Amino acid sequence: MPPKQSERPQALRLILIGLAAGVLAGLFGVGGGMVIVPALTALCGRDQRQAVGTSVMAIGPLAISGTAGYLAAGEVDLFxxxxxxLGTMIGAWLGAALLDRFPLALxxxxxxxxxxxxxxxxxTGPxxxxxxxxxxxxxxxxxxxIGVPIGVLAGLTGIGGSTxxxxxxxxxxxxxxxxxKGTSLLVVLPSSVLGAWRNVRNGNGSLRDAGWIGGAGVTTAVATSFVSVALDPRxxxxxxxxxxxxxxIRTVWPDIRRMCTRSG
Structure with a gap:
């Protein structure tokens, strides 16, 4: 059956989110969650925890495609x-388990x-x-x-930990x-898979949304990874x-807005 008319704008938003997340993944070696989470809440009406769960699921395809570009240039350190x-996988497991009960503001x-x-x-020192x-x-x-708290950060915020x-x-x-950056994307991959599995079990996130986002972002992640390799280090x-x-700023912006609203 053809998609319902109301579903098409939603799918388009998810594709655009994926393209933007892929740019960040390839250019900066990050998972793309910093775009996915706020975009899902602002543009698609998802609550914070569902957005985080979806982001963790979508990061896997972005990490695979971005890593491929860095690997081709020999810019990944396997050691x-x-x-x-290993550390981030342990942390991602803990983060996904704590998502429903951890004070995220802190x-x-x-x-x-x-x-x-x-x-x-x-x-100051580029x-x-x-x-x-x-x-x-x-x-x-x-x-x-070192990787454990980074993995917890990824599991609780959907940022991916690469920053x-x-x-x-x-x-x-x-x-x-x-x-x-290339090594970071490779590290993100197993922890995102583990975190995605835990979030699916816990009912946090949407596989459908993650599929749209991850599928759209693979192209831009590959392209911008080659751009990143060629950039001047400064x-x-x-x-x-x-x-x-x-x-x-984006991480605490909702808290700042709430504080300003209360003081006003």
């Missing part, structure tokens, strides 16, 4: 990705402050040079506990900007710093 992925403000501090570092990558056993094993992973890999492990860091500023 760093494996322990970090997490939003904590993340916003950390994201803004990291943004200042990127904006062009962070790639150093000697830390591949020692101790350094790599530390990525597991935290990329700075960790650049500033703490010596990866260049392109390799940090420009890449400036753009990423600007992204972190926007993300930090």
């Amino acid at each position: 760093v990705a494996v322990p970090l992925a 997490l939003r403000w904590l993340y916003a402050v950390l994201a803004l501090a990291t943004a200042i570092r990127f904006l 062009g962070i040079a790639a150093g000697q990558v830390e591949h020692g056993l101790l350094a790599l094993s530390l990525l597991i506990p 935290a992973m990329v700075p960790v890999m650049q500033l703490g492990y010596g990866l260049g900007s392109a390799m940090a 420009l890449s860091d400036l753009l990423f710093g600007g992204l972190l500023v926007l993300v930090s």
Whole structure:
């Protein structure tokens, strides 16, 4: 049967959300949840928890397609990705389990402050040079506990955790900007699959919406991953710093609006 007339605008909105999320995924090595979650609530009338669940489901296809572009350019570090992925998978499991009972406002403000501090570092000192990558056993094993809170963040907010992973890999492990982004997308993949499975079980999110978003975003994720690899490192860091500023503001903007409404 042809789709109902009322379903077509909804599908178009989901496709546009997916295209925008794919751009962010490929260009910045992030999951795209920072676009998906607010767009689903503002444009499609989904509540916050359903939007987060849908975002986690949609991130998988974006991560696969974006990673493919970085892999083709040799900009993925598997040694760093494996322990970090293990930690984020543990965190994603916990985050999905806590989604219905965790005070999200506290997490939003904590993340916003950390994201803004990291943004200042990127904006005031762009062009962070790639150093000697830390591949020692101790350094790599530390990525597991580092990944756990990042995975919890992804599971609870739908952001994907990449806005935290990329700075960790650049500033703490010596990866260049392109390799940090490519590795981040690879890490996002297993945790997003695990988080999606838990959200489906818990009834958080829509597989249908996620299919539209993820399917539309794969094309832009691949295309912009090649753009990212070719970017000048200084420009890449400036753009990423600007992204972190926007993300930090967007994360707590609903809380700020509520506070302003009460004070008014």
